[in-house]
Amino acid sequence: MTIYLLELGFEEIPARFIPGLIAELRSRWMDALNTAHIEYQDVEVVGTYRRIATLIHGMADESAQISHRIRGPIRSVAFTEANELTPAGAGFLRKNNVTDFVVEAEGDKHYIVSYTTIPSRPTVDILGSIATSVVSGISLPIAMKWGDGYGPFIRPVHWIVSLLGDRHVPVEFLGIRSGAMTRTHRFLGSYREATITSASDYVTILNDHYVNVLPAGRRDIIRNELDLNRIHYDVTLLEEVVFLTEWPVPIWGAIDSDHMTLPAPAVVECIQKNQKYFPAIIDGQLTDRYLIIADSVTPANEAIIKRGNHSVLRARLEDVKFFWNEDRNNSYDNWVKKLDAIVYQKGLGSVGDKVRRMMPLADRFAQWIGADRVDSVRAAQLSKGDLVSQMVQELPKLQGVMGGIYAQLSGESSAVSSAITHLYDSDIRIDQPVCAALALADRLDTVVSCFANGLIPTGSQDPWGVRRAALAVVRALHRLHIPMTLTDLVSMGFDGLGTGRDKQDLCISFMMDRARYIFETDGVGSDMIPVSAVVDSVISPHRSLVQMAHSASHLQSRISDPRLKLITETVIRVSRLGRSASGRFDPSRLDTNERAGLDPVIQWMAGTDIHTLDDFHVLTDVMPAYFESTLIMDPDLDIRSNRLSFLRDVSTKCELFADFEKLSPALGGAQN
Amino acid sequence: MTRSFQDIILTLQTYWSDRGCVVLQPYDTEKGAGTMSPHTFLRVLGTTPWNVAYVEPSRRPTDGRYADNPNRLQHYFQFQVVLKPSPFDIQDLYIGSLESLGISRQDHDIRFVEDNWESPTLGAWGVGWEVWLDGMEVTQFTYFQQCGGLDLNPISVEVTYGLERLAMFIQNKTSVYDIIWKESRNGLVTYGDIYRQSEVDYCHYNFTHASVDRLVTQFELAEAECNELIAHKLVSPAYDFCLKCSHTFNLLDARGAISVTERMAYILRIRKLAKKCAEAYLAHPVEV
Structure with missing residues (x-):
């Protein structure tokens, strides 16, 4: 049992790729070892921006011996009656490169069978080629070449350490030959190189040379400093910084007091995005400190590094101050006018046009939600203005947030400014009516615009975020219990657009798929079958989400009720027969007895909506007996046709509640 | 010091x-x-x-x-x-x-x-x-x-x-x-x-006084010159005019005279010139 180390060293790899590389290497190694039948305890992959190391713990010294049983043709085919090999039998042995065979029984038949053995091999003999194939197959998120055409890899590869215990296992990759020599931290310590004497000492030796090669170790150092100071931090930023360092050392900086008057979101964005520092957000408040995670700190240079970083941040925040002052000297109305010059989408006019489409939509949604209509329309009118503000042009992630701040400054109501602030939240704020009206208007317009313009999401292709927008709309309508049908919703969107009507049905069914997802995940019915029964019914586009949710959860609650099974069987029988109907159902053409028997159902069909399964009782009371006593396919074609039409009408009524065909799998299958 | x-x-x-x-x-x-x-x-x-x-x-x-x-x-x-x-x-x-x-x-x-x-x-x-x-x-x-x-x-x-x-x-x-x-x-x-x-003077020029009409004309003249010079395999002067197109485009951009769609079209025009210059150079590279 030995440890194998394979360290790949390179020029600085982008931090964002490293976690993915680590995960991929680990799974490639496990697959390769399994294929080679080499046992191991664990594959550990660690690394920094400058190296990725695989440590295979508890590796067997040799691969396992593998025996295969190969079954050939049946005895009568493999052997002659004289018990000699036939050409087929000989062919089997030749094909598998074996000479020995036995005859074995399987059940009542006998076959020619051969056993082959892949012999065990010393791990050290095969490891080099396994390692080469593992690293050669790494998928490259970005690829480059260097020098005289070396590559491709993410960045130039500089060295490889390959050791099984203390024994060098030669590996060659992209023109680099492995050895036992690693590079230490680029700037810390006095050595540039170090020899790894044994794979088991790898982590320690690097640590002695200022490389903490374990991501978890570096993460702890940074997180401890953040936690100790009760700082709320962005997890994505933490992960990035973990891989931007080999020897992280926290240094605290302070924001100049004149910059603390700038809008906090802009300061935070500037500190995080541009400089990768952690702003000290404590209990939701931005304080005047920030945490720099530097990579080359010594007692001698700490003050210099701190001063340098401070002056960089100062310059950045000076820029922010410049934009802030410029923007405040501008007017929102002026920005809104400029939106006419910005193309929204080729073929769909300007952002200004989009705003003009959003305003009536916001009004309509406001009426549905019960939001203030004037505020909602005003919010829509201003909502995109910050797009042309200097701050948002410089820091695009602040779109919406800055709009809210500027709206408030220019005297808009708090409902209006708050709606703009939250416009791009991933979940629509349903607790604030104006917010919801605005966000619904924006996203509905995005969805129908993209459909009309042919930008319909396929597979992973969804550059405009149409899926996300559609999902947010349907989820908000559902949570707000707005009794609106998806047909009315989508149609309202297309009304404003004035083009692309031919895509309307496609768009409705796209929305319906979001509804399905929401019902399944949003506490309506975790069971897919009742949800499908409701969502897939032909009538669903004309039912409100409220009705559909109600039906689905009702079905879910009754899924094991024996009466549901009876109803389902009845309805399916009715609808399958009714499918071949072509004429109109005329009750007066039934004979008196039949008419009397069916009367409760005829009444029921003319009655009001179906709300629960209890409303189907009349059907289960009447129809089984009716089928028992009546030959639907009567030889008299008029009678037959009238009966079939009756069944079709019953079936249509039932579909107003659900598609019962979809339910039957949940009930153990319906009778035909 | x-x-x-x-x-x-x-x-x-x-x-x-x-x-x-x-x-x-x-x-x-x-x-x-x-x-x-x-x-x-x-x-x-x-x-x-x-x-x-x-x-x-x-x-x-x-x-x-x-x-x-x-x-x-x-x-x-x-x-x-x-x-x-x-x-x-x-x-x-x-x-x-x-x-x-x-x-x-x-x-x-x-x-x-x-x-x-x-x-x-x-x-x-x-x-x-x-x-x-x-x-x-x-x-x-x-x-x-x-x-x-x-x-x-x-x-x-x-x-x-x-x-x-x-x-x-x-x-x-x-x-x-x-x-x-x-x-x-x-x-x-x-x-x-x-x-x-x-710096101040150029800002006034770039943002306010540069004549959009004349810049548009300059762009077209430089583009035509570049194309003609490439036809004569005169790579260095051709490339100068490609650079002039690029700078003229930047000035038009600073003047706010280019819409989003026009922008793409201008970029493509310059790229075309750059590509032709590169190809012409490769056909007769200079040996050092």
């Missing part, structure tokens, strides 16, 4: 000259970056090795701030180094150049942070880093992969120092205008003494 702006240039020139680079002079046509000099754009094409260093004045009209902003300029200087093929120890060579400027690796936090580069107008892209010196971006590092829409082999590496940033760092200045250009016989001459007024 503080290292002056011109000392920084002289030091870098000496450093790279000692490492086998041809030290050239700035190219005399307006351009947005040192990459656009034919000493980079054309020479990275083909297989002939090429090692060069030069200062390049760069113009980015939209970046002007009427000299109000201490960090942004519409005219500034780059120190450009191009090594073809890229040497294996280029990062160490670069760090050595910082040390020649008195920036010791022991005293600072130097980082190579991902920054991939693409120039749609040149049909060029590469991968690399921006170099952070205690958090300040002082250099762009790019391994060119494509230029003029053509795959490159061997690969060139381009190291572009932002001279003003570097000088502010070395001289510990918070405004670009306070950079000491030279302690001359008549006393201190600052960057601001030399460039502040022209």
